[in-house]
Amino acid sequence: MTAPSLELIGFTKRFGAMAALDDVSVRIGAGAFHALLGENGAGKSTLVKCAMGYYAADQGQILLNGREVEIAHPRQAHELGLGMVYQHFTLVPNMTVLENFVLSRGDLPAVIDWVSERRALKSFFETTPFTVPIDTPVADLAAGQKQKGEILRQLYLKRNLLILDEPTSVLTPDEADEVLTTLKKLTTSGQITIVTITHKFREVNTYCDAVTVLRRGQLIGTKPTSELDNDIMAEMMVGRRETRTVVEREARAPGKAVLKLEGLSVADNVGQLAVEELALDIRAGEIVGVAGVSGNGQRELVEALAGQRNVEAGKMLVHGEVYTATRPEMVRHKVACLPEEPLRNACVADMSVAENIALRSFDQPPSSPDGIRLRRSPMRETARKLIEAYKVKTPGPDAAIRGLSGGNVQRAVLARELSSEGDLLIVANPCFGLDFAAVAEIRARIVQARNRGAAVLLVSEDLDEILQLSDRIVVMFDGKLALQTDAATADVGAIGRAMAGH
Amino acid sequence: MDGSDLGLWGVPLAMLAGAIRVSTPFIFVSLGECLTERSGRINLGLEGTLMMGAMTAYGTALLSGSPWLGVLVAAGVGLMLGALHAALCQLPKVNDIATGIGLMLFGTGLAFFLGKPYIQPKAPNLGALDLGAWSSIPQVQQALQVNPLFLIGIVLAFALAWALKNTRWGLIVRLAGESVDAALAIGASVGRVRLLATAVGGAFAGIGGAFLSLYYPGSWNEGLSSGQGLMAVALVIFARWDPIRCLWASLLFGAAGAISPALQSVGVTQGYYLFSAAPYVLTLALMIATCSPARSLRGAPAELGAVK
Numbered sequence: 001m002t003a004p005s006l007e008l009i010g011f012t013k014r015f016g017a018m019a020a021l022d023d024v025s026v027r028i029g030a031g032a033f034h035a036l037l038g039e040n041g042a043g044k045s046t047l048v049k050c051a052m053g054y055y056a057a058d059q060g061q062i063l064l065n066g067r068e069v070e071i072a073h074p075r076q077a078h079e080l081g082l083g084m085v086y087q088h089f090t091l092v093p094n095m096t097v098l099e100n101f102v103l104s105r106g107d108l109p110a111v112i113d114w115v116s117e118r119r120a121l122k123s124f125f126e127t128t129p130f131t132v133p134i135d136t137p138v139a140d141l142a143a144g145q146k147q148k149g150e151i152l153r154q155l156y157l158k159r160n161l162l163i164l165d166e167p168t169s170v171l172t173p174d175e176a177d178e179v180l181t182t183l184k185k186l187t188t189s190g191q192i193t194i195v196t197i198t199h200k201f202r203e204v205n206t207y208c209d210a211v212t213v214l215r216r217g218q219l220i221g222t223k224p225t226s227e228l229d230n231d232i233m234a235e236m237m238v239g240r241r242e243t244r245t246v247v248e249r250e251a252r253a254p255g256k257a258v259l260k261l262e263g264l265s266v267a268d269n270v271g272q273l274a275v276e277e278l279a280l281d282i283r284a285g286e287i288v289g290v291a292g293v294s295g296n297g298q299r300e301l302v303e304a305l306a307g308q309r310n311v312e313a314g315k316m317l318v319h320g321e322v323y324t325a326t327r328p329e330m331v332r333h334k335v336a337c338l339p340e341e342p343l344r345n346a347c348v349a350d351m352s353v354a355e356n357i358a359l360r361s362f363d364q365p366p367s368s369p370d371g372i373r374l375r376r377s378p379m380r381e382t383a384r385k386l387i388e389a390y391k392v393k394t395p396g397p398d399a400a401i402r403g404l405s406g407g408n409v410q411r412a413v414l415a416r417e418l419s420s421e422g423d424l425l426i427v428a429n430p431c432f433g434l435d436f437a438a439v440a441e442i443r444a445r446i447v448q449a450r451n452r453g454a455a456v457l458l459v460s461e462d463l464d465e466i467l468q469l470s471d472r473i474v475v476m477f478d479g480k481l482a483l484q485t486d487a488a489t490a491d492v493g494a495i496g497r498a499m500a501g502h
Numbered sequence: 503m504d505g506s507d508l509g510l511w512g513v514p515l516a517m518l519a520g521a522i523r524v525s526t527p528f529i530f531v532s533l534g535e536c537l538t539e540r541s542g543r544i545n546l547g548l549e550g551t552l553m554m555g556a557m558t559a560y561g562t563a564l565l566s567g568s569p570w571l572g573v574l575v576a577a578g579v580g581l582m583l584g585a586l587h588a589a590l591c592q593l594p595k596v597n598d599i600a601t602g603i604g605l606m607l608f609g610t611g612l613a614f615f616l617g618k619p620y621i622q623p624k625a626p627n628l629g630a631l632d633l634g635a636w637s638s639i640p641q642v643q644q645a646l647q648v649n650p651l652f653l654i655g656i657v658l659a660f661a662l663a664w665a666l667k668n669t670r671w672g673l674i675v676r677l678a679g680e681s682v683d684a685a686l687a688i689g690a691s692v693g694r695v696r697l698l699a700t701a702v703g704g705a706f707a708g709i710g711g712a713f714l715s716l717y718y719p720g721s722w723n724e725g726l727s728s729g730q731g732l733m734a735v736a737l738v739i740f741a742r743w744d745p746i747r748c749l750w751a752s753l754l755f756g757a758a759g760a761i762s763p764a765l766q767s768v769g770v771t772q773g774y775y776l777f778s779a780a781p782y783v784l785t786l787a788l789m790i791a792t793c794s795p796a797r798s799l800r801g802a803p804a805e806l807g808a809v810k
Binding site for chain 2 (some may be wrong): 074075090092093094095099102103104105106108109110111112114
């Protein structure tokens, strides 16, 4: 195998009115270990998916080894030797490594000769820098071994240009080093070329030859790693944001701690700790912004606070009392929650707007005189008032909430959560995918809640949003707090570095 | 059955006999369901397929005089019902569980309706091989009267296990059940794979029905199946989608079904109906024991809707 060079010229890709990529060009040399760097939504994944034929770019030209090629379908990319390794695993868990590898080859005989296939794979594994157990079902492999298996399969399929999409996000640092070190050897010996999407500066500094930085679909620049340091990279990634626009707010000294997290650990879906021994206080009348690249434990943290996920270890305290996110506790401590994707996480999609707005209070007067019977008219009345106050665009309180636009679902949920004048407000990515006017209004509502003395935990992948709204900023990386800083004196460069694990 | 001269030994012997006799429909239906579910689809309609198979087999045997032709026709009817289920499920927004229940009721209803004329007349039986001729004990001889379909079922279980592991066809069926993306990536048509797997699974269930009406109990009436088709679905889960374990589980269910008559034969007459419920209690107990809210079942095909 010899490593190819790849050149992407003038890539543009629009999703509706939004340009995910705007005239981006990258040149990746033969045998390079090339990093693509950028925040969430910068366009890295879109770029590589265009190159792999998963998306059809609106414009753009691909040169492989200097020759123009057309890639309209992933299969064409595979035939040209391009392979992709994802964040999530694509090996089939209920099959063995051998079965997975042989199946993905695609050209199977009617009856498979496992003896010779096993021999062939064994001798192939003698030529590779690392191996995985051949006859183990993939489900029984550790995360690091699974990721190695994914990479080995690409090599087995004779792909010599690998695109890795955050390949180490599911690995421990040791596992990541082992995988990256061996990949590095393969590139320096000229066998393969690697493009890796990453957020981790440490990995870029240690393993990559060159870095391309994207920001909001724009190419910021490509530079050899030798010319870069963490400060320059952070600045390229998050930009200079000296003109920090802060949403207007009352100056007020924060009060007593409303939410206290003590050594909180939360596991993710596969049982690994996504939040590790987190300690954080949120006081009355302040917004604490949790910045960070998605997948560093923010989702699990919010789910634990919202009662959607069990806590592995540690304590959550609200008003000094142990809080386990049960409904009575939420009522007693006035906890309000605006999770991300509210239609999925905070609504019953087929119920009406009025019923959804009543979800917090339907079992209390006036909606229910005794906790058993329900009275529709007070529910509808409350909903009508809130719909007007929060400008929710709906055909009426009895329309199914599923039919509302994203911004209006968000407004309806915000109306429900804020109408109780809660003491603690937990908000996650509240403005994701919303238009400009809706964004401004929802942010203003959050600041209003803070102004009247609520403690607000704001989790967001949008650094601008964090900078605009927060009184205090913390950065989550790998399930831990990487940085805590006062928003007024925050150093954006330091935040960018912390987001990348430095 | 008179087991008094064997004393309590009559009980395990009768359960062995029961396992051999009663398990055959379980074997066929569970293998059919196993194949269907490995392709990523659930067919709850196999109870209906079983009844249709039983009715058409009995009718064919009665009219043609050949019970084996009846088995063949039952397989064909099962194939068509399976294909119908698969075709319905491929329509957009169609849920395979609801369709399966619909087809279960449709199959049993249609079998009762069309089977009315066959309740009285006596069709030729499939017959059995006397594998117990070496013994002088009549109970042993009787227990080892084995219907060829039982042996075919055993062979089928091993053949299916082999095919799922060693043939291109089997691997693609599993891939369709484990990961639609991966199946599409190698250019397999998931819809067609599931159509074939569901149709063949239906054919197996049809053969199971033929056994009911043509060998044991060996007549056609509306109470023939008593839920074997549904229990086979639970059995597949218990067997963790492995054909060979389906075979063992079927034998276990067959033996459980024989507890009650076996105890009766040694004079335990109290609680006859209670012991008759043994297979159902077993089903329930197995479902409770193998289900967990925290994780999906090990070995479950990942694309299977009901276990996600």
